[in-house]
Amino acid sequence: MTVPESDSAQIEVVRVFTDAAGRFGSPLGIVRHSAVANIDHQALAARVGQALTAVVYDPADGRVAMRIYTPAVELPFAGRPSIGAAWWLNEQLSPVKVIDVAAGPVEVALTDGLTWARARATWSPPFEFHQFEDAALIATLDSADFPGGQHYCWAWTDELRGAVRARMFAPGIGIPEDEATGAAAIALTALLTRGLHITQGQGSQIFTEWDSDGWARIGGRVVADHPIVI
Known part of the structure; x- marks a missing residue:
């Protein structure tokens, strides 16, 4: 016991x-x-x-x-x-x-x-993705807007370079907001099938690479x- x-x-x-x-x-x-x-x-x-x-x-x-x-x-x-x-x-x-x-x-x-780290994209938990056209709106979000589930809010800051602004809210697993989230970054990489440079939260930096066989690298x-x- x-x-x-x-x-x-x-x-x-x-x-x-x-x-x-x-x-x-x-x-x-x-x-x-x-x-x-x-x-x-x-x-x-x-x-x-x-x-x-x-x-x-x-x-x-x-x-x-x-x-x-x-x-x-x-x-x-x-x-x-x-x-x-x-x-x-x-x-x-x-x-x-x-x-x-x-x-x-x-x-x-x-x-x-x-x-x-190299992992399969399917290992990431399910996220509801919310794409914003205006990256400035990402900063205005509040965790109170997301009372349940797992949500990844993102917008391109430079689509050509794969640069993204993001925030993540996951009260469904006990995390009101996470400053930087690797599994969500992998899931977004799989959704877009390309490598990304993500700025999440206050200024955290996440790098990803996509493999066509369903694996992704996150750094x-x-x-x-x-x-x-x-």
Whole structure:
């Protein structure tokens, strides 16, 4: 029987999809499975309070297992934990090439200051997409406008270059608004069948590439934030 809380687990926090100066990005809580093996992970994620918390197992032979939680539900895949955990493990001198999540194996790599993850577009949860003709309207949206479901609001800022302005609201999975959302970026990439440079939230940067066989790559910058102990 597991217990819902811990008074000694340290949660490492990183910010994923920052801009080139290390600003913005969405926080990700990361905790080693060995530190919370006897703890209810879903209750832990709710107590941590981040939009996403990743429970990372011990790496072996260049790959690692990971489970992903919002404050309300477990997810089979998400882009931010895949990128954030790959970067964090590399910083811990335990680099991996594959992260095994419930949806399947995610190939990861660090290249030229970006961390990349390759995943199937069908692994992304369902989003309702709202395209705006005027990108300036994206900034005027309010989370109260989206009381349920999962919504990705976007507009071209330079269609020729694949530049997009976006925001994401997902109260259906316990996230009123997410500053930067990897899975939604992958889903939009699949919808448009092209690589994108997405500016989401206050200024987070997400890069994507599309493969015609249904796979997409998503990349971003990661920085360490302050750890928390609960």
